[in-house]
Amino acid sequence: SQQGEEDPQALSIQEGENATMNCSYKTSINNLQWYRQNSGRGLVHLILIRSNEREKHSGRLRVTLDTSKKSSSLLITASRAADTASYFCATMAQGGSEKLVFGKGMKLTVNP
Amino acid sequence: GAGVSQSPSNKVTEKGKDVELRCDPISGHTALYWYRQSLGQGLEFLIYFQGNSAPDKSGLPSDRFSAERTGGSVSTLTIQRTQQEDSAVYLCASSTTSGRLSGNTIYFGEGSWLTVV
Numbered sequence: 001s002q003q004g005e006e007d008p009q010a011l012s013i014q015e016g017e018n019a020t021m022n023c024s025y026k027t028s029i030n031n032l033q034w035y036r037q038n039s040g041r042g043l044v045h046l047i048l049i050r051s052n053e054r055e056k057h058s059g060r061l062r063v064t065l066d067t068s069k070k071s072s073s074l075l076i077t078a079s080r081a082a083d084t085a086s087y088f089c090a091t092m093a094q095g096g097s098e099k100l101v102f103g104k105g106m107k108l109t110v111n112p
Numbered sequence: 113g114a115g116v117s118q119s120p121s122n123k124v125t126e127k128g129k130d131v132e133l134r135c136d137p138i139s140g141h142t143a144l145y146w147y148r149q150s151l152g153q154g155l156e157f158l159i160y161f162q163g164n165s166a167p168d169k170s171g172l173p174s175d176r177f178s179a180e181r182t183g184g185s186v187s188t189l190t191i192q193r194t195q196q197e198d199s200a201v202y203l204c205a206s207s208t209t210s211g212r213l214s215g216n217t218i219y220f221g222e223g224s225w226l227t228v229v
Contacts, residue, residue: 033217033218035220041201041222041223042116042203042221042222042223043155043205043220044220045217045218045219045220048217088154088155090155098143098160098162098167098168099145099157099160099168099171100145100157100205100218101157102147102154102157104153104154105153105154
């Protein structure tokens with residue numbers, strides 16, 4: 001079963017614009033991670049935010065986490081054509097199994 | 113090794129045949145995960161190893177699927193009597209310790225693309 005749900009499912013923007021992707025989840029979590037996937041192959045880890053953190057930055061990426069709303073957002077600032085990829089959020093639930101549960105992903109297209 | 117290594121990269125097999133997919137995790141990583149991704153879909157969890165044991169194998173779709181890990185390192189995912197619906201990319205990932213406790217990053221391999229004809 002999938003816990004994270006990304007929104008929107010697809011986003012097309014122009015180079016230089018900001019891209020915001022949202023993720024909602026259902027159960028209490030230990031951490032939430034964002035991944036990027038190019039061309040349907042291996043995933044690349046972007047950023048991890050723990051349940052006791054509210055915001056985290058990494059380069060042009062900003063992630064927020066609102067555990068009361070069970071939601072997270074990924075902001076990519078000053079987007080580039082090379083940011084074109086699918087983006088996934090993944091959660092690790094509190095207690096129980098230590099598996100990472102992924103959402104269905106969101107396709108971002110950055111037009112030059 | 114430098115990263116998670118998976119083999120074969122691509123595999124075409126006839127329906128009914130058995131296949132083995134191999135994953136070589138990053139050296140020293142104790143946790144190992146298998147996921148499946150069908151075309152244009154999200155990742156479906158299959159099984160998780162901590163060392164050589166599998167605390168969670170709840171995602172294996174049927175008894176045709178099995179996985180093992182030996183020496184706390186290499187893992188093999190075996191699919192018996194393959195069906196066309198098994199066609200997907202099978203992704204392996206590893207991390208240094210259990211991700212829940214430490215929040216460590218999980219590193220993915222490039223995947224094995226399986227096509228059952």
